Amino acid sequence: MKAVVVTKPGVYEIREVDKPVINEGYVLIKVKYAALCYRDLLQLRGYYPRMRYPVILGHEAVGIVVDSRDPRFKPGDRVVPLLIEPDGTCQFCSRGLEAYCTNGVSYGEEVDGFFAEYARVSGNALVKVPNDVPDEVAVLTPCVLAMVYKGLKRAGLEPGETVVITGASGGVGIHAIQVAKALGARVIGVTRSEVKAGVVRKFADHVIVGARFSDEVKRLTGAGADLVIEAVGTPTLNESLKSLRIGGRVVLIGNVNPDEAFSLRLGYAILKDIEIIGNVRSNRSDITELFRLAGLGLVKPVVAGVYSIDEFGEALSQLSDNSSRVGKVLIKI
Ligand SMILES: [Zn+2]
Ligand SMILES: [Zn+2]
Incomplete structure (x- = not known):
């Protein structure tokens, strides 16, 4: 599958990589949209000491479950991942505060992210998207x-x-x-x-x-x-x-x-x-509550541009150009 892979600080390649394999507790999603974020630029520049190389960039996505080894999810479910993969068991996760997970690892940084055709995601990180919430809103929800x-x-x-x-x-x-x-x-x-x-x-x-x-x-x-x-x-x-x-x-x-x-x-x-x-990233409950507001039509996505994976360079240029861009930059996969 095609993916945006960061190979060392400041360097990325758009290249073919193996489709991820899932084990117990994990779900394979086919990514529909992934969004760019200022955090991607910082990750790309190597600002974060926990950055692992090579790693697939991207932490904002909406996708469809295509294979599941977590009983909470089945093929066809539309889902969004949190920004980190929580362990689901620590003192914070057990209180519904996944954003504070003691053992959480960040997508696009410590584990592969979502500028790719498929992604392997822990069921602990996923929230189902209601039918009345469009993809373009769902992708912008967690981050x-x-x-x-x-x-x-x-x-x-x-x-x-x-x-x-x-x-x-x-x-x-x-x-x-x-x-x-x-x-x-x-x-x-x-x-x-x-x-x-x-x-x-x-x-x-x-x-x-x-x-x-x-x-x-x-x-x-x-x-x-x-x-x-x-x-x-x-x-x-x-x-x-x-x-x-x-x-x-x-x-x-x-x-x-x-x-x-x-x-x-x-x-x-x-x-x-x-x-x-x-204020750091959201919890699953925040996402669920936000989906309720979005389902009422109270939140409209403002999108500056939509690109393919092959056009990732152009997408990154638009993200970096603060002079005219309004809203988010999306990758449609
Ligand atoms: Zn973000
Ligand atoms: Zn935890």
């Missing part, structure tokens, strides 16, 4: 939609609250707007580019263009925003904190580039009573 949903849940978002979303035109941001709206929030999207603001306007209640946005947030809200989803990271975090009302919360889901540090004045966070919430 984007359900991850954002989990962050908003942890932040205790209440209907009617105002949420600021930075990087609002990006793959995470444009979908985060929709998840926050689906949960009843009023959303202010922040983007750097006037060109991309048009798409953001279709989803958000207000759009602010530019790097200095906190004054405008205060003008729109009075006391400041209840919550910020920080989907960019270090470059916007200071403005995000300034946008919050006293007692506000910020959910950090921006990039995890280890080269970037942020200097926080503790007094500022303390005196403003700010809650800072780091």
